[in-house]
Structure formats: structure tokens, C-alpha cells
Amino acid sequence: MKQESPLTSTLAFLAARKTPLAIHGAILSAFFAFLLLWSDAVFDILSRMDDKASRQRISLPEETDGMEWSIDRLQVLPGAIEVDGWAFIAGQDARESRVYAVLKSASDTYVFDTFPRIRPDVSHTFSGAAENVDHSGFVTFIPRDAVPGTGLVLGVYVEGKVLSTLQYTDRVIRGQSKQQHVSLPQPDTGVLTYAVDRCSPGDGVTVLEGWGFIEGADARSSRTLVVLQSDADTYVFDTFWRRRLDIGRAYDGHGRNLQASGFVAFIPEGAVPPGD
Template sequence: MTKSKILLIILLMGLFGLIYHEATHVYGAAKSYSTILPDTEKKINAGIDNVLVKTIKHKNVVNIEGWAYINGVKADQQKAFFVLASHDKQYILQAEKVSRGDLPAALNDSSDGVENSGVKALINASNIADGSYQLGFYIENGSDKAYSLVGYSLIKAEGKLECKENVNQKVDFQLNNTATQEINANVESVSKEGETYKLKGWGFLEGKPSKDSQVYVVLKQKDSNTVLFFDTQYQIRKDVVAYYKDNDVEYSGFKAIISEEELKGKQYSIGVFIVNGSSTGIYWSKESIGE
């Protein structure tokens, strides 16, 4: 074989390689990152604004936009990552920083540099094994490191991909008259979206730090003794801090998504139940859900 033929073959192989790369490579996909994650805890203030599952070059991808920062630590120099975690696997993916001038007013927070906390990522799901994953944020900011879940799941199975908000789970409590602490709370919004109800509000026990409290939505069936309890996703509420002039109430926010199936066609009054060690408190709102 002549040198010219060998050179031609090499050039053709290189050309085919380039064509294949262009046909299959997802440009802008988030790069993986390796570290040992800390335990999840209430340190990150975060939100997911938009999730879009789509196909690029015959590959399933997820475009995620949101914001995240470590509470009380300026976000200017932080590095943020999206985390996908299952019972036996985890993927840590670098997030791209996005300027968010709307956040200081929206979060009532002008001291943490939250305008620099916007994030987005394009996740190439072809690099992720089949399974069900919880979505979270991992943040490095100087010596501060924090990891928290955000109430979303990514499910990949048999070539299909879905990303959705988690439905909150029922928990086992018995409603009685043993509430020991004064409670301040409010159910701010209740909306029905498809086959779920979305609830948002805040609540805290007087004299108890909200960071150490567990907040539950409690539903009492009208004209019946049936009572249901659901866990919630915490939210940091700087506006509640400003109103009560008390930093201990900043983790008082909550949101919950409840499946319509759990209500079994009945109507329920909505309450807030809070536990902090041996202290408990309950609040009943004027709101209701169900038929």
C-alpha cells in the first residue's frame, strides 16, 4: 500500500470520527465532579424554577434552572453543583452561574449576595444509569460546604426520562390534646394542579429555633375523626424573620404536595403541626382541600 493511500485512509478515519463526534456530542452538557458529599442538613436556601426534558442528537437531556446558596454566606464566590442521588449511586454535576437580579427582593435577602446564586445545567442522561434519583444541591464556598435535597426526582427507565416534584409522604401521628407550645403559623396558598394539591406557608413554635423543628401538614376530614399527617419541604423565610424580628424563625417556611388519591374524595381542613424535641404545637387554618 502506497504512502498516499495510507494517508488517505488516515484522513478518512479522522473525518468519520469528527462526523460521529458532531452527530452525538451534546455541547454544553454539565461536567461531572468528584468529591465526598457531607450529610444533608438545613443550610441551603434553594429553588427550582424550570425543568425541561428534551432530546438533543437522539439523547435524552434535562435542562434545569434555579438558584441556591448557603444561608448566611455570601454567594459571590460559591461553586454550585447539581446532585442526583439514589440508594446506591450518585452523580455530581457542575452548574453554570446565572445572574439573578430578581432574587434579593423576591427572597427579602439583601445581605447574602443572592443575585449571584442563579444556576443552570444541561444534564446528559445518557451518562446516567437507569434508576430513581433525588435531586439536590451541593455548594462549596470557601471553607463552607453544604448539601441539601430540593424535593424533585429524576427517573430514568427503559429509555424514558422524567423529572418531577416529589409528592409528600404520609407519616404516622395520632392527633391528641398534648400540644405543649404556642404556635405561630399561616397557610398562605393552596392550589390544585392536575392530581395533586400544592400547599405553602410557614410556622414555628414560640421560643424554639425553627431550624430544629419538623413541620407537618395535618388534614382533618370534615364530619369525621379521620386525620392525615404529611411531611413537608423546608423553606427559608427572611420575610418572617423581618416581621417577627427574630432570626430563630428563618427556617419556618414549608411547602407540600399532596396526592389527590390520599383524600379519597373527601374534604379536609388544613392545619400545621410542629415538633421540636418534646415540644409540639398545632394550628388550624381556614383553608380546606378535597371535594
């Protein structure tokens, strides 16, 4: 019986399997071509993870409509806060706009620059809404030591060639509410409209989320506190602002800027004695 050499057997196997191998070869070729074409873009995105955003000293306008935006990722990393998303002003060329990330605390507002990203998915979704919206993507890495530790509301500011627009999102970097020592007035249910949408204990804090405004007043000029009262004592805590477009629409005419009437409080475990 004639014995085939290993080389002859290998060639026979390749000949018998030429169609699948051709397909696999085409897939591998396409993959390597993708790496060659996009290696610069991928390297650019990854290299920016080492870059930190710089705080910008600019005057922000009042919050307005007219902006399309999305926050795809808000992540607190060991050394930075990562914000990834897209934003553009309707009717304007996105290539001529600059996007800034805004973090708002109870006492200050922090503005940071961002790095542009190409977003073909946005161009596909908003075809005709504005020019070059595939240039509306952005990512930024805000140094943790540049802002307070917690209790920050995220906003987006787009500076366009013709118009500039600021909008705050409903994304909050979780913090802890501090107990406040204030003199409370007598309860008056005639001028205060409010609701508590969520009360969730767990993970070392109790989360209280809702909205409230004084009839006829400007919600942006108001400060919302949460009051917990027992038979023995009364506890007052500060809150973090949250954007509530639904309240602005539902109570149109009852006050000004009611989209700013939302709040969330993170009451730490142990701040209220057990049994109260």
C-alpha cells in the same frame, strides 16, 4: 429594439441595488465572523448536555449568607435534571471558586458538581461586588436515577479559596406527600405560629404552601406535617421544606433559623376520600 442579455440585466440590477446589498453583505459577514469566533464556546455548551454530573461526597457547612445567586432554569428532562444559573461569594474571586448543586430530600442530601459558564451579564450587574464574577455561571445535568424521583429542594454550595457558603433556594422539584400514621398531641395554640399562604387544587394534587414554627425552637430541627381533619377522620401528610427568608426577618428573636420554617405539601388526588 435592442435586447439586453440576462448577464447585462443582472449586472444593471446589482449596480442599482449596490447599497442595500452592501448592507446585507456586511450583516452576513458579521454573522459568519460571530460563528467563527464563538463556535468553540457554543460547541462546548452543547456538548456538555451529553455529560452528566457526578455525585460528590463532601461535608456541607451550615447555611449562611454572603452569597449572590440566581437559578435561571430548573428543568426535569427525561434522563436528567438541568440546573442553570450563577453564584458567587461577595468579595472573593469567582475564578477561584467551585459551584455545586445540592438537592435535599426529606431523608438525605445530594451534592453534584457543575460545569462553569461565562456570564458577562452578571459582571455587568454586579460591577465591583467581587472579582471576575463573569466566571460565576454554571450548568449541570443531574442523572434522574441518582436522586429520588420527586420532592427535592434545590440548594447552591460555593466552595471558595477563603470562605465556603451554602444556601437553599425556594425551588422545589415537585413530589407527592405521603400519608403519615402518627399520634397527634392535643392542639396547643400557645407555642405554634403558622400560616397557610396557598391552597390550590388541580392537576391531580392539592398544593398547600405556608410556614410554621414552635416558639423558641430551632426550625431546622423541626419536622412539619399537614393535618386535614373532617367530622369522620383525620389525615396527616408529610411536607417538603422551603426557604422563607421573609419569616426569618419578620419573626427575628422568636426562634432560631426561622428561614427554614417554610413548607409545601402535594396531596395526591384520592388520598382523602370524597366528602371528607
